[in-house]
Amino acid sequence: MEEVMVVGGGPAGLCAAIESARYGVKVILIDENDMPGGQLFKQIHRFFGSAQHRAGIRGYDIGNSLLSESEKLGVRVLLNTVVWGIFQDNFLGIKTEKETKILQAKKIVVGTGALENPLAFPGWTLPGVMGAGAAQTMMNIQRVLPGKRILMIGSGNVGLIVSYQLLQAGAKVVALVEALPKISGYLVHAAKISRAGVQILTSHTIVKADGKGEVKKAVIAKIDENFKMIKGTEKEIKVDLVCIAVGLRPLDELCWMAGCQFTYIPSLGGFIPLHSRDMETTVSGIYVAGDVSGIEEASTAIEEGKLAGIAIAESLGYISKKEAEEKKELSWESLRELRLGSFGEGRQKTKDLILKQYNSLHKM
């Protein structure tokens, strides 16, 4: 039996692996891609936070430093490997390029991340309509410009940041539409793209994307306070790419399969596996960290991964309870900081709620 298997090599999974390996736990990290790092390597902007959160450092630099740390600590990494199931008694089904295998681990960390929400409108299935994250992958990882003239939908941080990155890659962002009457992401991100000439149109929506075989244009229009389109305000714009940035949802299939109990919290992305302060789910020995435990940011994913890693090292007897508590306290403190302010307090509240529900189950 393996000691720990971590599913997903993004910030959460990497940090869980690093943190438990730091205390001597033998860790296997599994990732479907040919390189770990998850979505970190397409984050080319600088992170917010404090020095402890690696603020001011770009996502891919954080990715690189996590990779070299995990390498130094002897984390075994299985790449191009799919986990196709988690079963009773911590069995995992994996598929490499060559074979299918069934493994068992004392502890499993699910750090599978998230998936972008789609948005349906006439023409949304045309080639040339894609998720904002997809555009980000295309330009920052694949180094292919996803479009030359772009309409961005959604003014959350993803919509704003990806708009900025599209500009950096050499595209023109013709407009950014937001159905709400105000910008929902950070104003500093909005200001960045605004002074670079992007029109941010609040109380606006996309009416349709159009073109023969692929996107050639889009129609946008104003909407009223009930989100109804105001007739006569339709405007056709020439674009070759429409990007959708309307939120994410956890990639939680493995947790469902493992039998974890869930709660429904729309603001965190939908169904969220209940988990303890140590990030353990209702299935003993299965942990979650990062977006799969509620949509937040890479910096929170890092801390949650750490927590899971420390808790695992503790429960496998590699560190004392006292030492573990001290280490965990640092991460909890760090998470509390990241969940401060008008953007964070809502997340703190819902995370507290998850904990409360988890605890009430475990008191029974």
Add this chain to the structure above:
Amino acid sequence: MNFPKSTDVIIIGGGLVGCSVGYQLAKRGRDVIILEMRNLASGASGRNGGMVTQLDGRDKNKEAILNRLNYTRENNKMLAGLAEELSYDFEYNRCGGIDIACSEEEWEYFKKLVPFQKEVGDEEVILVDKQQLKDLCSLLSDIVWGARYRPTDGTLNPFKLNIGFALAAKKYKAKVFTETKIEKIVIKHGTAIGVETNNGYIQANLIINAANAWAPLLIPEIDILPLRQVAVVTERIPELPVYSFEAIIDRQVIFGSTQQKSGNLLVGGLGTQARKREDHYKEDLSPYEIEGSTAIFNILFKGLGDVNIIRSWAGTMAFTADGLPCIGPIPQIQGLYIVAGFSNGMAFAPIIGKLVAEDLTQGKPSITLKPFNPERFYNKKISWPDSYNYTVLAEFLERK
């Protein structure tokens, strides 16, 4: 919808049989409530390939063959017009069905079985050799020797058929309550008077137990056996001309396979042996079961080795000692009726619903339900082996 206090008929179980009986009774003017402990089609009805096989099994028992054909033929006739009747498309496809011989021994047996079946009255059955079989279903590998082929068999979408019946029942004012678990059937002075549920008590004139594998948990006098099966589902592939089949691999693994209208292939069969009776109700799979079912795919199909498995499930079938369901009033208890113990409800349930409703409203079904009389098992505890599978079951049935 408020939870009712009383009704005319309570049907326990929102599976295909429960909804089919509920529809037919409601249509005949009875006041029906269907109670389901989980959701519609959560049991075997939603965990099968929708295989409409008029005659499965390979025994040469003339009586059993005729008994079965009697109902399944009528069922096939009914299926033809059912979508229209229910105003609901349940993707019925009379694509034909095959029972594949995977060894020379089986093939030799088929050469005798098929003429026998023809002789006793199954006129449609055809023996096809390897080449003909490959013409029918080109993706099959060289493991096949030939098959028994019946062109009027087919597939349907079991969820949709189940839901089609439920919706049609609702049109006739039947009420359906899901997430409603029956704690017990209340019997007073030899009469069933109501059911205790997690949502409250309901009084009724007639209680029908249509809980299939779960039926004996409420009426222990009638022994019905749960049998756990597993299945895997592939991604969509183009439509295969003939697709609904059974095969026995390595003489033990019996399994069926169908293609849904959406294109997904489904392969199902026995999972690993359950140790105890209650283990047969377990609906989670072990990774080995998924591997095993997937391996069967690779044995049977050439060129489909790269197809992706996208889903899997385990479900609980029901078996009785003679392979036939239990349908009829429970002896010595007034107002309690059972319609359970179906091992292949897809080929049966629609017509059975009709016959049961005729029985209960007119006192005489258009085809007799006598062969299914529950009396034949009443209070006969069968000492099944703790761990049993198809092979054991077949041996048991043979000894009988």
Add this chain to the structure above:
Amino acid sequence: MKDLRIKKHPILGEAKFGKKITIFVDGKKFSAYEGEMIASALYAKGIRKLRATSKFKEPRGIFCAIGRCTDCVMTVNGVPNIRTCITPVQSGMRVKTQKGLGKWKK
């Protein structure tokens, strides 16, 4: 002919593309760089339609780019439903625009 590859980037610097290789797209020779995913190599040259849906023959292309949505599937070396956004190109690879559910080898 246009090429949407980003050679210079203010943050990521100069791109390091792999060895130039030849693949076949719907039977025609096509250049790509080792390490690229099939979908993005095609996209770079303006090929955005990767398949047609089975019922309405509608075009589909890249949507999620991380292998989750399966909108970008094509027939690769005779095998249908390959997620081209996460499948790297290989020299000599045969990529086909997939019609509907594709064709499985007999």
Add this chain to the structure above:
Amino acid sequence: MKKKIFTQDYYKNFPGYPSKERLAKARVVVIECVQDIPCNPCETICPRKAIVVGKPITNLPRLIEENCTGCGRCIPICPGLAVFVVNNNYNDKESTISLPYEFLPLPEKGEEVIALNREGEKVCRAKVISVLDPEKNNRTAVITIAVPKEYSGEVRGIRLIRKNP
């Protein structure tokens, strides 16, 4: 007409914005950070404690005007690219503005560019005074431009005149 969201009037009410007097005096940092984001690299990097965030970390950065020398180290470190340095004492007619820049191509020293306001609209022409090598600041360049004095509160971006090669 489009409603302007980002204006000097809006920003000047926040604690990172220097007073009129301080702005008139000499080179000083202008922090256009207006939301309670948990973030403090500007505080950490400042060698003279001219920027204070303190606890909680969501406090808006507060400028201690008298401590600031306008050195500009905080410009490229800000994840929101919300820090600028304005020097209204550059010469009689012109002020300079130092701003973060993360696009290609980079302008060159002495090049004439178009100065933009916070909404990306052209304000005037500007001359590039200096370009700080982006490699030195983890790929964020700091560009200093000179504009007519009256525009120093308005100009926050640039656009190159030359066509992309």
